[in-house]
Amino acid sequence: MRANRQGIISATGHVAGISLMTGLFILALLATASLSSPLWAAETPQAEADVLVAQGVLAYDDRDYENALALFKKALTSNAKHPRALYYSGLAYLALKQPADAVTALEAAKQAQPSDPAIASQLGVAYFTAGRYDDATLLLEQAYQADPSSENLGYFVGLSRYRQKNYKQAIEAFNTTKTTDPNVQQLSRFYRGLSLGVLGLPEQASAELRQLEGTGANLPFTGQALQIQQALAAGRKPDETKRLSLQVSVGGFYSDNVAINPRNPGTTPDANTNDLLRSLNSRKTTSPGVLGSLVADYSFYRDGPFEATVNYAFLQTANLADSLNAFNIQSHLPGISGFYRGTVADLPFQIAAQYTYNYILLNDAGFMSAHSPTLTASIVPPSFTLPLVGSVGNLTSVITRWQKKEFYREPVALDTRFSSEQRDAFNTMFGFVHAFRFAQDKQILRIGYQYDDERATGGAFSYKGHRGQAGLQSALPVADMIFRYDYDIHFRDYTNTQSLFKDFSGQLSKRVDTQQTHSAQLVYPFNDHWSVTAQYQRVFNKSNVPLYDYVQNVYTGLVTWTY
Structure with a gap:
């Protein structure tokens, strides 16, 4: 069973709630487990692991990441190759800002299910967060070609292209970013403005960055965005300070x-x-x-x-x-x-x-x-x-x-x-x-x-x-x-x-x-x-x-x- 959203992580480490279908599945699984005898559960480790994963996903959805991770780890003691336990362990590690551990868990999940696109894209995010940019690029681009509308995926692909100085393609990715996370929305707008400035379009770049002024977002780049916007309005590149x-x-x-x-x-x-x-x-x-x-x-x-x-x-x-x-x-x-x-x-x-x-x-x-x-x-x-x-x-x-x-x-x-x-x-x-x-x-x-x-x-x-x-x-x-x-x-x-x-x-x-x-x-x-x-x-x-x-x-x- 696979979560419909498959949780592409945002820049703040959060993943939106599980889908309705996934939630119904978890409730049904928990109900089944409650009617089962302890002896039956003990004799079927797979069923016990499934129940623990379902409980962990609910904790994860409540942003109780440490408790969720503990449940996933317990599930993995019953089945070390449980793909959903590995997958959500990776997401929990990312939410806890532990990208190296997230890479380990998601690599194991990908080994268990090599063709799963959600695992591949999340592994790309983990690579990127861990600073392994070359490893991340291939996975993120593959996921983007398959479904550019995936939650937050356009932002990470755009950021990867921006880092490689592919500014035109970066703007395309930022334009397709689908997200409910306001921080990701502002980050996408910020880097889109920088890309426009590098491409020699200062008026468009200034307009893009100017939109950050009224957002009220308390992000560390906001002051920098205003300085860059002022520089562009003066007709110079962001790094130009003198004539x-x-x-x-x-x-x-x-x-x-x-x-x-x-x-x-x-x-x-x-x-x-x-x-x-x-x-x-x-x-x-x-x-x-x-x-x-x-x-x-x-x-x-x-x-x-x-x-x-x-x-x-x-x-x-x-x-x-x-x-x-x-x-x-x-x-x-x-x-x-x-x-x-x-x-x-x-x-x-x-x-x-x-x-x-x-x-x-x-x-x-x-x-x-x-x-x-x-x-x-x-x-x-x-x-x-x-x-x-x-x-x-x-x-x-x-x-x-x-x-x-x-x-x-x-x-x-x-x-x-x-x-x-x-x-x-x-x-x-x-x-x-x-x-x-x-x-x-x-x-x-x-x-x-x-x-x-x-x-x-x-x-x-x-x-x-x-x-x-x-x-x-x-x-x-x-x-x-x-x-x-x-x-x-x-x-x-x-x-x-x-x-x-x-x-x-x-x-x-x-x-x-x-x-x-x-x-x-x-x-x-x-x-x-x-x-x-x-x-x-x-x-x-x-x-x-x-x-x-x-x-x-x-x-x-x-x-x-x-x-």
């Missing part, structure tokens, strides 16, 4: 090829090329240095899903070797950005438009400038689960950028023979990047691809390129350190034959480059504001034209303050 962010870094570096000397010392078939290579390689190119940087971002407009920011980035490097002062870099990068966040087909997305102007100086003299409007569209696809890995989140972005570059102090200004070497150009780029997010973003794996087309004033610098990107970021188990590695490979096929500089065979040909960049970084955060960073970068540009074939290694140490 201005700053990052200031100072440190030192060592580069083994500041001047970008070519690798070949002058061993090509062409004598003029060899003379040029020897002259370049005679330059001093190794140097330690110091650097400083500033990154600032201010959100000046927020209104629901809209946000607009202004930003500025500054970088200054100074080579300590006097002969390399000409390669001291100063970069100014102001910009403005606009964002719109929402959902499409129930998937959260963000559209961002940005314009930046970059002005770079070498040794305090203008070197180049670039105007760069960029459009980015990002979407959060559904997560999925992998064996031994668990839930895997996703983030996909597509990017397009148009860029106008202008170089100053070009050689053509002094000698018209260098007209083919003019680097002023228009560059168009299209690409995408996808991030796989593991363990609540403690590990992130990135892959990406870009195509770019550069059309330069001088024919020697026009190319079509393909760029592959991969990266890994991991939170280490030691001192909250963060490790990041990025790999970038850029294939550039230049469209015109070189007019001045010959290839390794001594011929004027089309230039073909493959540039690989490795970057490894280890960050140690002292606290929320201070961190130290160690970084290594290797750039290897392999070219069929020896002038552009080089390797550079840079080692950097930084101290960073963040606001």
Whole structure:
């Protein structure tokens, strides 16, 4: 015999009363037992266990959980595999906030009746309450697919999906929650509001959380809900507390090829090329240095899903070797950005438009400038689960950028023979990047691809390129350190034959480059504001034209303050 409600437990540990049919069954069973002789009861342990379970269920329904549990235990001494005694023992343990004991009882009940959906769903609740989330997810989802209207089941399924960052599916589960428990009703509304906020729907999230104000429910999250509702009403995410962010870094570096000397010392078939290579390689190119940087971002407009920011980035490097002062870099990068966040087909997305102007100086003299409007569209696809890995989140972005570059102090200004070497150009780029997010973003794996087309004033610098990107970021188990590695490979096929500089065979040909960049970084955060960073970068540009074939290694140490 099976209780009609099958008692899905609420967040407060209570299960509503037994069904009418179950109550009639228990009364009939007790009446039968009262007419039976003691000798007959002693000779049928199953009947005695049934009577004890029936008495225990009545005590359980009166919320006398300790007395109910004592009766169930007594029934189990008569029949250790009594499925109803095990099942209700699990419910009693849950009501008494003893989830580990509930798991033991419900696992035994499931072993006795493997196909019982009520036992399976309650075991899922017990797993979840005990913190065994991966074990709970499968059972809860199976029960939800079979009957989403089961008492309180939608809440637990929604909470499980929320924990896995499946916010869209979590909202669906919270919407289907059937419960008579007011606490579960408020908890469902609270987490539904949080999910809406994460999905970029602050107005709906605020409305959902605002309903908690008039409930009078004395729940520990009520004050937090009001704070989040106020934050959403101000047009920001729940964890946003300021509009201005700053990052200031100072440190030192060592580069083994500041001047970008070519690798070949002058061993090509062409004598003029060899003379040029020897002259370049005679330059001093190794140097330690110091650097400083500033990154600032201010959100000046927020209104629901809209946000607009202004930003500025500054970088200054100074080579300590006097002969390399000409390669001291100063970069100014102001910009403005606009964002719109929402959902499409129930998937959260963000559209961002940005314009930046970059002005770079070498040794305090203008070197180049670039105007760069960029459009980015990002979407959060559904997560999925992998064996031994668990839930895997996703983030996909597509990017397009148009860029106008202008170089100053070009050689053509002094000698018209260098007209083919003019680097002023228009560059168009299209690409995408996808991030796989593991363990609540403690590990992130990135892959990406870009195509770019550069059309330069001088024919020697026009190319079509393909760029592959991969990266890994991991939170280490030691001192909250963060490790990041990025790999970038850029294939550039230049469209015109070189007019001045010959290839390794001594011929004027089309230039073909493959540039690989490795970057490894280890960050140690002292606290929320201070961190130290160690970084290594290797750039290897392999070219069929020896002038552009080089390797550079840079080692950097930084101290960073963040606001």
